[in-house]
Amino acid sequence: MIMNHLRIWVEAPFDSGEPNISYRFEIHAQNISRCAMGGTISLQPPLWATPGDTMEFETGILEPGAEWEQAFTIRFLYGGRVRLYYWEKEAQMETLGWAVFDVKGAGYYSGDTHAHSSYSDGHSSLEENRASMLDKGHSFLYSTEHNTLDHLNEIQCFSRTREAERFLHAAGWEYTTTCGHALAYFVSAGPYPPEAQGSTPNIDRWQRFVDEMTAAGGWVFLAHPYEAPCYEFGDELLMEIENIAGIEVWNGFNHHALDSPNRRAFSRWDRINARGVFHCLGNAVSDAHTAKKHGNPFIKGYMRDLNIECLREMLKSGRFFGSNGPELYFQMGESQMGDTLYIDEEPKTVKAEILLFDPGGRIEKVVLRKGTKGTIDRRGGENSAKAIAEARPSSAEERRRFETSLELTVSQGEFYRVEAFTEFGAAAFDPSASKQEAGFAFTNPIWIERL
Numbered sequence: 001m002i003m004n005h006l007r008i009w010v011e012a013p014f015d016s017g018e019p020n021i022s023y024r025f026e027i028h029a030q031n032i033s034r035c036a037m038g039g040t041i042s043l044q045p046p047l048w049a050t051p052g053d054t055m056e057f058e059t060g061i062l063e064p065g066a067e068w069e070q071a072f073t074i075r076f077l078y079g080g081r082v083r084l085y086y087w088e089k090e091a092q093m094e095t096l097g098w099a100v101f102d103v104k105g106a107g108y109y110s111g112d113t114h115a116h117s118s119y120s121d122g123h124s125s126l127e128e129n130r131a132s133m134l135d136k137g138h139s140f141l142y143s144t145e146h147n148t149l150d151h152l153n154e155i156q157c158f159s160r161t162r163e164a165e166r167f168l169h170a171a172g173w174e175y176t177t178t179c180g181h182a183l184a185y186f187v188s189a190g191p192y193p194p195e196a197q198g199s200t201p202n203i204d205r206w207q208r209f210v211d212e213m214t215a216a217g218g219w220v221f222l223a224h225p226y227e228a229p230c231y232e233f234g235d236e237l238l239m240e241i242e243n244i245a246g247i248e249v250w251n252g253f254n255h256h257a258l259d260s261p262n263r264r265a266f267s268r269w270d271r272i273n274a275r276g277v278f279h280c281l282g283n284a285v286s287d288a289h290t291a292k293k294h295g296n297p298f299i300k301g302y303m304r305d306l307n308i309e310c311l312r313e314m315l316k317s318g319r320f321f322g323s324n325g326p327e328l329y330f331q332m333g334e335s336q337m338g339d340t341l342y343i344d345e346e347p348k349t350v351k352a353e354i355l356l357f358d359p360g361g362r363i364e365k366v367v368l369r370k371g372t373k374g375t376i377d378r379r380g381g382e383n384s385a386k387a388i389a390e391a392r393p394s395s396a397e398e399r400r401r402f403e404t405s406l407e408l409t410v411s412q413g414e415f416y417r418v419e420a421f422t423e424f425g426a427a428a429f430d431p432s433a434s435k436q437e438a439g440f441a442f443t444n445p446i447w448i449e450r451l
């Protein structure tokens, strides 16, 4: 077995860089073993950077305790909080580590919109949760305590500090309702009293709650619909609610995306969209109750800047993917994930393009799914969005960065979404764990409508 012989780290010339400027970094290594040795270090720049290929460095033989360093340059193409991964070439799983840097301005930002602190039933402070998010390369966090906004004051104090320039911390709350938990973002009103929901599940009362939150400028997501019997919305209710923003198809509190409670939520999500009364988005959240769990899984999307208005825009548009590592981008014609693609004739042939990036270089496959509006009603009918195409990388380079496109003949009422699978979730990588979780990412759908 290969042991961790080298301590590796990266030094940056800046606290906060800008896109389209070449920066000179240094990679360092120290021999922490008791004998003279050296190795090959692999370094993976982020997706939106040049060069983007995996770099390799030979340290040569180092005496015990000796240090080595080498300079390299990277130019980032967009803003965002980026990770530079490094590992000993022959021992990726034993030695994987990363450095995190901030690049200002428009670009791809990641974060978590459902998590808890000690202000409700979480076990860590807001500050500890923020630090964990920053270490993981995330830029925003919604701390959503149960039925309280007591944490708002502390978050407002943080937002007036210099630190807030590189991290967006927002206060939200998770509502307890008799039908299950829900999150409403961007609501200016205070927490909705759970008593007002009554003591028995009631669809009309629940719909009123959604409508009131929406009228107040809010955006309601259903939390973990299948987490536990006491939180379950029930299939019937899920098929009747209207005008929610979306559901948490991947709630990371207890389960991976591919575990059955989340898989059921994915399937129900597709059925809601196949019912077709409104466009329902899918969210990925950690629902973390510890600092360590924060940001796994996360969502990532394009923001013009790191502020609450841009986060609102991203969350409302559905232009984001959920993931624990792989980055996934999906486009049909000029429309991105979350968009509606308007067609002028039926059927219409359009080009679908998928880009998948796995910093660990272990992509397994991408799957395109298709559903059709109006094919089911609340009593049943044809199920969900079926897999219609699958593609696998065929080279080591493609296992790191996989671009695939296909011509699709589409019609009004259809919707398409993508899922991606990798051997392990690089962003969820835990050096202390004996087994790493599988990597997974999904996009929001692109809906097809007739002009």
Ligand SMILES: [Zn+2]
Pocket: 114, 115, 116, 174, 223, 287
């Ligand atoms: Zn929660």
